[in-house]
Amino acid sequence: MSGPLTGVRVIEYTGPLGQLAGKLLADMGADVVAIEPPDGSPARAVGPFVDDVPGPDRSLNYWYHNTNKRSVVLDLRAAEGVAAWKSLVAKADIVIEDCAPGELDTVGLGHASLRPVIDSLIWCSITPFGQTGPWASYQATDMVGLALGGPMMMNGYDAEGVPGAPPIRGHGDQGYNTACHYAVQGILAALLYRDKTGQGQHVDASMHEACSSTTEVGLPYWFTQRKNVIRQTGRHAAAQRTEPWLHMAADGRHALIFGVGRDNASWKRIKEWFQADGFGKQLDEPRFDEPAARQPGRGSPEAAEVMSELSRFIAAHSADEVYRGGQERRQSWGVVRAPSEALGDPHWEDRGFWTEVSGEGRDAPVRMPGAPYAFSATPWELRRPAPKLGEHTAELLAEWLT
């Protein structure tokens, strides 16, 4: 074990909302013990499943978010389970749970009951709205978090593009992910404080606050000008309508384009590329020479002509050709991929990005994403796949409690 958190003991009691927080710690070396009720964490019931057959050890969602953890089944409604919970918490550096505020404390097992007794303990509660306030007991899913927190109201379509389209939720449980990204920041800040002082504390992590702090220019516009930005198709919400970024390519995929010809050097590179392929002969005319004339925001006929020539060029090439050709000419262009389409990109092989796991129904290893960061001295490491339900109950209780 070589991660930066080697030696840190974590007790986790989470479902879909909080499970990423424990993974981020476990993947970097912490000894993370997922406590589960006898019928398993609710996260085990979330698909997709191996061969679409549900089962506690067949959830791919669970496989992904629980790497490097150990699973211990405790029945917190039984005296034995309660005693074991208290004993394990007493041995832990960090507790992470995503129960409703106060839920664990009604049976004397929450932070208000246990944390003050153990001065050095860091206890993180991840909830939809935080521990206090009028909405503390409100229910939320990922979508509800993204709605109230603000991301959805900024994602969607041009009004004339898809009339009446609602705000759109990006998939992948990004509200839960964002809640966990902030929760882990708080846990680690508390850990560094404990490194200095020995003092632990409670960390109150709210998905609502986390999502609201992840909307870029949205709040600055309100703070500065009391203006709401408007949703636009496939590009940033903005105070005024801006030019499209997504263009359909010959292979039916979208290329992502922006910043065409903002400066003369890049304009020359792009123009020569187009012209070598028989497009944009007219772009040599002097009326296109000024960068300002080429900017769509100015509404000039030249800008419109550049955009239409660009669309024609993209429609005649594959999205990958446009992406790579643009990047080779120092444009930050892209291609809109499905997540799995990145599997074929050799750049990620070069970096050793993918990792492999196996599990129930798949003995041969399959690929999934690895590390979000490459540490030179204490690298990310897959030590074990997600645990089967209760796989480590006996082992862990013997190891921690004897």
Add this chain to the structure above:
Amino acid sequence: MGVPAFRMAGCAATGIYRHPAAAQTACTDTERLLPIIPAMPDLPLSGIRVCDLTWIIAGPTATRVLADFGADVIRVEHQQAIDPIRVGRPINGERTTLNNSGFFNYFNRNKRSMLLNVRHPLGMELLHRLIAISDVVIENFSSGVLDSWELSYEAQKTINPGVIYCSISGFGHSGRDKHFTTWGPTAQALSGLTLMSGLPGEPPAGWGYSYMDHTAGYYGAIAILMALHHRNRTGEGQHIDISQVEAGMVLTGPAILDYTVNGRSFRRPGMPPGNHSWEPAIAPHNTYPCAGEDRWIAIAVRNDAEWLAMVRAMGEPAWANDGRFSTNASRLAHQDELDAGIAVWTSTRDEYRLMHLLQAAGVPAGVCQSPGDRVEKDEQFRARNWWAAMPHAEMGEASEFDGVTPRLSHTPGTNRTASPLLGAHTHEVTTDLLGLSNEEFAEYEAMGVFM
């Protein structure tokens, strides 16, 4: 009273840079007698210094987190390569001044700013001095820029053996495409996040802002905090190489496993499913129009009990008790009729009243809130004192901010200062920390070192 507490371990620990040539000589009296000034509020990262070479959003997001929790973040800025966000809209007033961007103000609170011309040899030498006394060096230039400054991790280690160097770039510092570059939307497109957002049969809606600038920054902050913990135990620093696209790809894990295990790509008919659920498969799960222009409520019913509670909250309309809607499986099979019935109910009603009504019945529901809604109408934010104001010379006496999350019970992060004016701290950083006398400062300034 006894002797006041003094910093131990010699002059370097006073935070005052000593030129290597002077390191052999004794500390001056002034340095030796410098007392520890108790850090004002006790913050978890008090005493951590960050040499912040970042710009735009991803890097400044990482250092915003560190600054909020008490690190001394020193932005190193250069007028010839100004952070574009300093002129980013929205601005306060008619013209940009480099100091009146609300965009910049939001991402750069609690930080200091120094001007440094790193193309001047003396400027580069001052940067070396700052690296020597920093715990963390962070940048989000294109891959290769710091190498061209002769400040690779290996080079930084010769200046500061324990340094933690975090780089955030589009494709990382290795691999065949490492010279490619990204904005947030590029990383969102390449990682699959853009495609995962939209209505079936329509172009991708994507993300209406640079979600991956935020999130690459979060991973930067998380990585730095982990590396600091490791350094606390071992004294060892390291290089952290973050690719913004990889940080996006780790947010799509279940979708990738659905392909590698089940052979199913997210690019297929009917996908992305708009605001219908993907996994878990539940219904109703959608956004519904409310009274008023562009008002929407998100409603997610997770099980039959919640559906029955919702039917009661709707006043038991006849259509809702139809057998087609009695189980989750049949609700999923008749989702369009289900959505149409609910929309009739919501479309004449106020979105906040609907939310409170459904929440009182135990049904997950939330208004799709605009930024203005969050600031003006959100009772939860108000009750938790989420909004703050701090004075800024060009943004007003009460330039506005959100709070620091998550909330630490003993040492919460704080809002201390609005964003720094360009170069506001050049003199104090160079004279207090980097060892310049006032005379030297004036000489350097005249030579164009601070521009």
